[in-house]
Amino acid sequence: MSTNRRTLRRSGSLPTSRTVRIVILGQAAVGKTAMAVRFITKRFIGEYDPTLETIxxxxxxINGDVVHFEILDTAGQEEDALLIEEKIRWGDGFLIVYSVTDRCSFDEVMRLCFLVNHIHSGGGSGGGAGRRGGGSSNGHEPPPMLIVANKKDLEYDRMVTAEDGESLSRGLKVPLREISARDSWEETAGAFHALYADVAQQLDASPPSFRRRAVSKLMEKIPRIHSGSALGAAGRSFSFGSFRDFLPE
Known part of the structure; x- marks a missing residue:
């Protein structure tokens, strides 16, 4: 059956189109925005306003499908529990990012993974109102997550070994990728593509009733930037100073 689908696509049939929501979580300064912008533009920009949140x-x-990514770049700072809960409920999949040069950001990964699992299993202040109702309490798998160890190019500043990351990955049963957002677009894009594959598999296996989209006033307030509109004819970069012009008043 899958061979026939591939044959039909090559002969000119319409590809599958889907929207996937990715939430990037992690402490400030681990490279979350740099990863998102690198993936979208293939460019690396090192400095951003750490308080700015954007979708x-x-x-x-990807593999013949048209994928509409909505990528929530969180600020990574301490915030109200209800706010982070809304953001986690919004997502289909999660990139949990730490920097290999920052041990504290590595230590935060376990808490973030448990938080995502807890909220999607019906925990949190919203009770069982999660969008897909997933989680072990309802007999569903936890939401797709990928741990990303960024800044592997800064080997002389490394405070978290590759073995540390692998041990954490095995303990949490969450896959891990070490990347350099600065040095490699391929590694950065590979993380997004790998997470998308897990999200697509879970969404395809979920009953339609578990695919409801959350409607949240909080999420509607977060500025949205389309990659095409922000680049523009002049090839404008996604540095904070330039894409600030595209944010709503």
Whole structure:
């Protein structure tokens, strides 16, 4: 059956199109925004306003499918529990990011993974009102997550070994990728593509009733930037100073 689908696509049939929501979590300064912008623009920009939260919209073809990414770049600072809960409920999949040069950001990964699992299993202040109702309490798998160890290019500043990361990955049963957002677009894009594959598999296996989209006033307030509109004809970069012009008043 899958061979026939591939044959039909090559002969000119319409590809599958889906929207996938990715939430990037992690402490400040681990490279969350740099990863998102690197994936979208193939450019690396090192400095951003650490308090700015944005939802990037980006379309890309993956294995013949048209994927509409909505990527929530969180600020990574301490915030009200209800706010982080709304953001986690919004997502289909999660990139949990730490920097190999920052031990504290590594120590935060376990808490974030448990928080995502707890909220999607019906925990949190919203009770069982999660969008897909997932989690072990309802007999569903935890939401797709990928741990990303960023800044592997800064080997002389490394405070978290590759073995530390692998041990954490095995303990949490969450896959891990070490990348350098600065040095490699391929590694950065590979993390997003790998998470998308897990999200697509879970969504395809979920009953339609578990695919409801959350409607949240909080999420509607977060600025949205489409990759095409922000680049523009002049190839404007996604540095904070330039894309600030695209944010609503």
């Amino acid at each position: 990037y919209r980006h379309e890309v073809a």
